[in-house]
Amino acid sequence: MADPxxxxxxxxxxxxxGGFAVRRVLPSVKRRMVGPFIFLDHFGPMDVPPGGGMEVRPHPHIGLATVxxxxxxxxxxxxxxxxxxAIRPGDVNWMxxxxxxxxxxRTEPEMRATGFRMHGVQTWVxxxxxxxxxxxxxxxxxAARLPAWTEDGVAQRLIVGTYAGHTAPTTHFxxxxxxxxxxxVGAKLAISPEHAERAVYVADGSLTIGDRQLGVGDLAVLAPGQAAEALAGAEGAKAMLLGGATMDGPRHIWWNFVSSSKERIEKAKADWREQRIGKVPGDSEFIPLPDK
Structure with missing residues (x-):
């Protein structure tokens, strides 16, 4: 059988x-995008002590959606x-x-005061x-508005798009x-071949696909048109399935900007340097344009 x-x-x-570390998976030198997904950051699982948390000051984006x-x-x-x-586990913020x-x-003051467990994924589309x-x-x-189903010991929630006969209400283009x-533990996950480009990202535990065991931080891009099965390891697994249609041409990515046009990115740089993109009401802080 061909390698899936x-x-x-x-x-x-x-x-x-601020000591808030992530695993950056996409873009990679091996692969820029999977379907429309051009960026994937994975944070946690981590136990954040009292006083700690996320502190990402106002910053700009163009040409993408954050999920x-x-x-x-x-x-x-x-x-x-x-x-x-506020976003909570199982919900979706699509910007x-x-x-x-x-x-x-940012982390809310109440969570910062007590400490908390943090684990999630942010992608750019x-x-x-x-x-x-x-x-x-x-x-x-x-979360209550998203399609969710459990089969053979695998709970799945469709965050955006269409998959396995389900459709999420989330905006997409x-x-x-x-x-x-x-x-x-030991559950089998069947991965539908319906989309042109597909990948599996392991966020916790482990999965075996074909003859390869995937651990935390591994993104497996699957062969197109081929059904695949993933087997959860001894500690179970948390994972993301993602992909879609092949993008309509390459994309340039610089800092927080994504575009099919290099000139558009240069304009965005100038706009942010001159503070023309916008401001978060009541927040005078911002992340300056990087030198590189």
């Missing part, structure tokens, strides 16, 4: 500042449209940057050329699927 794994990518450590999903903990989002929204948006991501300059928007979808998975 086309490519294996391993996340690398990246410090967001935040948590297994544990919480993040408070504020943006230049005036939205202020369409489009022509430009600014947001911050590149927008198709027809929607790269869409009006910025923000959408919060509670091109064929996509994104599924949160929690599998019990």
């Amino acid at each position: 794994i086309e490519l294996l990518i391993q996340g690398r450590a990246h410090d967001l500042g 935040t999903y948590l297994f544990d903990g919480g993040i408070f989002h504020r943006d230049s449209l005036g939205y202020a929204q 369409t940057a489009g022509s430009g948006i600014v947001h911050s991501e 590149a927008l198709p050329k027809t929607h790269e300059e869409a009006a910025p928007a923000f959408e919060h979808v509670e 091109s064929p996509i699927f994104y599924v949160g998975v929690e599998a019990s």
Whole structure:
């Protein structure tokens, strides 16, 4: 039988500042995108002591949508449209940057005071050329509104898109699927071949696909059109299934900006340098444009 794994990518450590470390998986030198997914950061699982937490000051985005999903903990989002929204495990925050948006991501004071357990994934979805300059928007979808099902010891929640006969209500602009998975010890997960590009990311525990065991930080890009099965290891597994249609051409990525046009990214740099993209109401802080 042909190997169901086309490519294996391993996340690398990246410090967001303030001691808040993540595993950065996409983009990789091996692969820039899987479907429309162009960026994947995985944080935790970690026990954050009292006084600690996330402190990401206001910063800009263009040409993409951010998707935040948590297994544990919480993040408070504020943006230049005036939205202020806490996200909890199982919920989805989808922020369409489009022509430009600014947001911050911080730990709420109550959680910071007591300490908490944090575990989640943030991805960026590149927008198709027809929607790269869409009006910025923000959408919060509670866990109860997302399709969820359990089969053979595997609980799955469809975060965005269509998958295995289910459709999520979350906004999207091109064929996509994104599924949160929690599998019990020894459970078998069948992975549908319906989308052109697919990958499996292990966030906790381990999975075996074909003859390869995947651990935390491993992203397995699957061979197209081929059904695959993943077997959860002795500690079970938490994982993300993601992908969709092949993107309509390459994308450039620089800092927080994604675009099909290098010139558009240069404009975004100038706009942020001159503080023309927007401001988060009531927050005078911001992350300056990097030198490189």
